[in-house]
Amino acid sequence: MTLVRTPSADLLLLVIGFIVWSIAFIALYAVNAIGCEFGWNQRFQRTVLVGLFVVHALFLAWFARQNYRYLLAADAEPRKMIAYTGFGLTVAALGSMIFVLAPSLFITMCI
Amino acid sequence: MSSMEPRSPIALHKALERVWGSGKGLRRLSAVNHTVVGTRFMVTALVFFAIGGVLAMLIRAQLATSHSAFVGADIYNQIFTMHGTVMMFLFAIPMLEGLAIYMLPKVLGARDLAFPRVTAFGYWCYLFGGTIILVSMLFGVAPDSGWFMYTPLSSNVYTPGINADVWLLGVTFVEISAIAAAVEITVSILKIRAPGMSLNRMPIFAWYMLVTALMMVVGFPPLILASILLEIERAFDLPFFDPTRGGDPLLWQHLFWLFGHPEVYIIFLPAAGVLSTIIPVFAQRPIIGYRAIIIAIVALGFLSFGIWVHHMFTVGIPHLALAFFSAASAVVAIPTAVQIFAWLATLAHGRPRFDVPMLYVVGFFIVFVLGGLTGVMLAMVPFNWQAHDTHFVVAHLHYVLVGGFVFPMLAGIYYWLPHLTGRQSVHRISVPAFWLIFIGFNLTFFMMHLTGLMGMPRRIYTYPAAFGWDWLNLLSSVGGFILTMGFALVMADIILQLNFGRQFGRNPWRAGTLEWAMPTRPTSYAFASLPEVSERADDLDVDTLGRDLAAGNGYLGFVREERMETLGVDMTTGRLEHVALLPKSTYLPLVSASLVAGAVISMLFAFYWVALAFAVLVSLSFVWWSQANRIEPGMGLLDVGRGEKAPPHSEVDRPASWWAMVFALLANGTLFASLLFGTLYNWLVAANWPPPDVAETGLAMLVALIGYPIAGAVGWWIERTNRGSGRIAPLLAGLTGAYILTIAAGSIAIAGMPDPTAHAHAATAFALLGYGVLHCAIGLLFVLNAAIKMWRGLIVPGAQLELRIGSLWHGYTALTGIAGILMVMAMPFLIGMLEATR
Numbered sequence: 001m002t003l004v005r006t007p008s009a010d011l012l013l014l015v016i017g018f019i020v021w022s023i024a025f026i027a028l029y030a031v032n033a034i035g036c037e038f039g040w041n042q043r044f045q046r047t048v049l050v051g052l053f054v055v056h057a058l059f060l061a062w063f064a065r066q067n068y069r070y071l072l073a074a075d076a077e078p079r080k081m082i083a084y085t086g087f088g089l090t091v092a093a094l095g096s097m098i099f100v101l102a103p104s105l106f107i108t109m110c111i
Numbered sequence: 112m113s114s115m116e117p118r119s120p121i122a123l124h125k126a127l128e129r130v131w132g133s134g135k136g137l138r139r140l141s142a143v144n145h146t147v148v149g150t151r152f153m154v155t156a157l158v159f160f161a162i163g164g165v166l167a168m169l170i171r172a173q174l175a176t177s178h179s180a181f182v183g184a185d186i187y188n189q190i191f192t193m194h195g196t197v198m199m200f201l202f203a204i205p206m207l208e209g210l211a212i213y214m215l216p217k218v219l220g221a222r223d224l225a226f227p228r229v230t231a232f233g234y235w236c237y238l239f240g241g242t243i244i245l246v247s248m249l250f251g252v253a254p255d256s257g258w259f260m261y262t263p264l265s266s267n268v269y270t271p272g273i274n275a276d277v278w279l280l281g282v283t284f285v286e287i288s289a290i291a292a293a294v295e296i297t298v299s300i301l302k303i304r305a306p307g308m309s310l311n312r313m314p315i316f317a318w319y320m321l322v323t324a325l326m327m328v329v330g331f332p333p334l335i336l337a338s339i340l341l342e343i344e345r346a347f348d349l350p351f352f353d354p355t356r357g358g359d360p361l362l363w364q365h366l367f368w369l370f371g372h373p374e375v376y377i378i379f380l381p382a383a384g385v386l387s388t389i390i391p392v393f394a395q396r397p398i399i400g401y402r403a404i405i406i407a408i409v410a411l412g413f414l415s416f417g418i419w420v421h422h423m424f425t426v427g428i429p430h431l432a433l434a435f436f437s438a439a440s441a442v443v444a445i446p447t448a449v450q451i452f453a454w455l456a457t458l459a460h461g462r463p464r465f466d467v468p469m470l471y472v473v474g475f476f477i478v479f480v481l482g483g484l485t486g487v488m489l490a491m492v493p494f495n496w497q498a499h500d501t502h503f504v505v506a507h508l509h510y511v512l513v514g515g516f517v518f519p520m521l522a523g524i525y526y527w528l529p530h531l532t533g534r535q536s537v538h539r540i541s542v543p544a545f546w547l548i549f550i551g552f553n554l555t556f557f558m559m560h561l562t563g564l565m566g567m568p569r570r571i572y573t574y575p576a577a578f579g580w581d582w583l584n585l586l587s588s589v590g591g592f593i594l595t596m597g598f599a600l601v602m603a604d605i606i607l608q609l610n611f612g613r614q615f616g617r618n619p620w621r622a623g624t625l626e627w628a629m630p631t632r633p634t635s636y637a638f639a640s641l642p643e644v645s646e647r648a649d650d651l652d653v654d655t656l657g658r659d660l661a662a663g664n665g666y667l668g669f670v671r672e673e674r675m676e677t678l679g680v681d682m683t684t685g686r687l688e689h690v691a692l693l694p695k696s697t698y699l700p701l702v703s704a705s706l707v708a709g710a711v712i713s714m715l716f717a718f719y720w721v722a723l724a725f726a727v728l729v730s731l732s733f734v735w736w737s738q739a740n741r742i743e744p745g746m747g748l749l750d751v752g753r754g755e756k757a758p759p760h761s762e763v764d765r766p767a768s769w770w771a772m773v774f775a776l777l778a779n780g781t782l783f784a785s786l787l788f789g790t791l792y793n794w795l796v797a798a799n800w801p802p803p804d805v806a807e808t809g810l811a812m813l814v815a816l817i818g819y820p821i822a823g824a825v826g827w828w829i830e831r832t833n834r835g836s837g838r839i840a841p842l843l844a845g846l847t848g849a850y851i852l853t854i855a856a857g858s859i860a861i862a863g864m865p866d867p868t869a870h871a872h873a874a875t876a877f878a879l880l881g882y883g884v885l886h887c888a889i890g891l892l893f894v895l896n897a898a899i900k901m902w903r904g905l906i907v908p909g910a911q912l913e914l915r916i917g918s919l920w921h922g923y924t925a926l927t928g929i930a931g932i933l934m935v936m937a938m939p940f941l942i943g944m945l946e947a948t949r
Contacts, residue, residue: 008681008682008683010683011310011682011683014409015409015413018409018410018412018413018414019413021413021417022413022416022417025417025435025439028435029432029435032429032431032432032435033428033429033432033795033796034795036429037795037796037945037948038945038948039948049431077309077311078309078310078311078312078683078684078685079683080311081310081311081402082310082311082683084402085402085405085406085409088402088403088406089406089409089410092406092410092446093410093413096410096414096439096442096445099438099442100417100435100438100439100442101435101438102438103431103434103435103438104431104435107430107431107434108430108431109429109430109431110429110430110431111427111428111429111430
């Protein structure tokens with residue numbers, strides 16, 4: 001994949017990881033609320049939630065890999081610094097996604 | 112008069128001062144200069160801090176003993192509400208804004224921020240809004256529902272007077288100032304820097320302020336929306352939060368804390384930026400972990416939005432959601448810890464020298480870490496349930512906010528006061544002042560952990576002696592008065608320093624940031640010439656650089672045709688891009704803010720037609736802003752010194768003003784997304800659904816649905832044509848027609864809705880459609896502005912900035928207008944779906 005090349009668009013690398021984290025967080029929170037309100041059975045709700053969690057986590061893992069390649073290819077500042085922080089932020093987003101959303105695997109769904 | 116020939120530093124100073132100076136006496140009210148306005152912000156914030164402190168003393172006097180008869184319950188409610196409101200909205204946020212406004216151009220090597228008039232407008236909004244809130248106290252009608260104004264307590268039924276209206280309107284007024292400052296700070300950091308200052312060379316303080324400002328852009332709109340909705344409910348009876356008519360009080364809590372929790376980090380991050388600037392200076396080595404800190408603060412910015420529900424653990428939400436928010440609340444400690452370890456490592460690897468700012472840095476470490484630890488305790492749901500709404504929470508929040516903001520700000524005040532005053536402290540009072548503050552603070556608030564764990568709820572005005580809370584409360588009150596004495600000494604110290612401090616040469620702390628490469632006290636133009644930055648801008652040889660810049664050897668070391676000029680750069684590389692032509696001192700910001708104040712006061716006293724008239728005048732005044740800043744088209748490349756040339760900002764593709772519109776629309780988009788969230792939240796969670804009448808799709812709604820994309824497309828086409836003034840006239844006429852059609856269709860659709868006071872469903876449909884119509888009306892103002900400029904011959908090929916900025920607005924209006932209508936059209940289907948499951 002060719003990552004963003006133009007200088008201003010490079011800045012998106014700093015935020016894409018946590019934007020995906022935010023989308024996953026809101027999606028799981030909303031689906032949990034809707035599932036509880038609509039009375040979905042536990043198994044179905046958990047399947048949807050875990051599916052959403054895994055899809056987002058896989059995307060972030062893939063994006064981190066692309067970021068890492070971009071980091072290796074960056075040979076001059078400020079691109080080097082942006083690539084480094086972008087990679088760090090994507091990994092941080094992936095780590096916090098796993099920590100924060102992992103309860104969807106095993107915790108009781110509703111009140 | 113052009114003055115570009117070489118001249119002596121004194122002559123250059125006089126020429127620049129003549130152009131950049133803000134005038135004296137009443138003319139000072141027209142000042143837009145960042146040094147003047149930034150100082151005003153900080154001084155006003157400190158006055159509000161003193162008022163908030165007096166209110167805190169009244170609280171402690173009341174709670175010192177059981178069965179106190181000092182003040183009654185009603186007055187006590189006003190006192191604690193005003194204490195929280197003043198400290199959060201009128202001290203902390205404006206103080207950080209003032210610091211950013213004063214400091215950013217200086218550390219970025221610029222002469223001013225991108226939009227000086229917006230800076231001044233923000234200040235007047237803050238001053239007028241804060242004054243409205245304070246004056247209410249004198250008349251005994253101050254807000255009294257707590258600083259987070261929970262409904263239904265703040266609704267008409269339980270607060271029938273104007274107390275809650277004062278809060279809702281006054282705070283929203285102040286928030287306008289905050290959003291204006293946030294957009295200005297974001298764009299200025301990204302675009303208005305010294306040439307060569309690429310992102311990797313930017314001082315760490317600017318990174319902190321960039322993240323903070325972006326958080327404000329996204330974080331404040333949910334509260335602004337909530338305040339508008341609650342005010343509409345109180346004024347016109349639309350039941351957004353009324354559970355008897357399909358609204359939900361918990362919607363207020365969600366919207367408030369969507370703002371409220373990021374707010375804690377919005378307050379903390381600038382203070383952390385101060386620490387990251389000061390600690391390397393006193394450790395005498397560059398900061399360790401520059402990149403790790405940037406990663407940590409960007410992560411913190413996002414994570415802080417994911418924990419708003421930890422203020423609502425006891426309201427009854429699904430177990431799994433509790434786990435998400437609990438985990439997020441715990442994980443946010445990690446990026447905070449990264450910064451703390453970076454600071455400790457910098458000190459450990461440096462050769463620390465001790466001075467007054469460092470006393471407060473040490474105070475920060477102790478107090479803030481304790482607050483952070485109790486924060487992790489409160490993030491755990493079972494403990495949170497036990498401690499909720501007790502004095503333990505009061506203790507925690509004061510350890511975090513005083514530790515994380517007040518201590519670093521005091522360090523910053525002592526560090527930068529010489530810059531502001533041109534004098535250094537003689538240190539005789541500052542040391543005992545620190546110890547009084549440190550001991551007084553811990554005595555006051557540590558006790559609250561204990562009273563909280565013993566079960567003392569917050570916000571009670573009295574308590575029985577039998578509970579055994581007396582001695583702890585008495586100690587807490589004694590501590591409060593010691594703390595106040597400490598702050599009084601700091602105030603005395605500042606006044607003494609201003610009058611009797613020791614004068615110094617350049618750079619008293621041997622710092623490496625650009626603000627010390629200018630004269631102190633700072634001149635109105637900041638730098639006589641602008642630097643080229645070739646290394647990290649917090650480790651520069653500012654002594655040599657300062658002399659060079661004063662001699663006019665940098666960029667723009669001259670005055671051209673009495674214009675105020677600074678440089679704009681490419682966001683990432685810092686490559687020279689354009690010359691930003693800034694507006695001179697003007698009374699317009701004061702006029703516009705006064706008109707907004709007129710609208711707010713009219714609404715407060717329910718003169719809604721008068722308020723509407725003021726709103727129209729405010730809008731027209733902004734058109735006047737644009738017209739008053741006359742920039743001739745076709746300037747071409749301008750000499751910037753050092754053998755380089757650049758075009759004026761009006762002739763480049765995406766200057767600061769284009770980006771300002773992007774970030775303003777981001778804030779607006781967050782508000783709209785919050786409105787969509789509110790609509791869906793009430794549908795899913797609130798009681799008393801389905802509504803008696805459902806809003807159906809009519810012909811008018813369909814016409815509006817077609818009108819929005821037409822307006823957006825014409826707006827986009829105008830920008831794309833790049834024609835001369837005369838030939839865009841038909842397109843502007845077409846856009847006007849599209850907007851008028853959409854406004855008419857939208858208004859008819861609103862009129863055909865079920866009664867919006869009957870149920871929250873109709874109320875939110877009214878809000879969604881009204882949002883679109885309002886944006887069309889504002890779109891017409893953009894058309895009016897472009898038409899006047901066209902008539903004046905200021906829009907020509909290659910200089911069509913107004914059209915490009917307007918195009919962004921027209922596109923946004925089209926997208927949100929369509930989304931709003933689709934949401935309203937989807938509601939009958941969603942209501943039917945929900946009905947089928949219940």
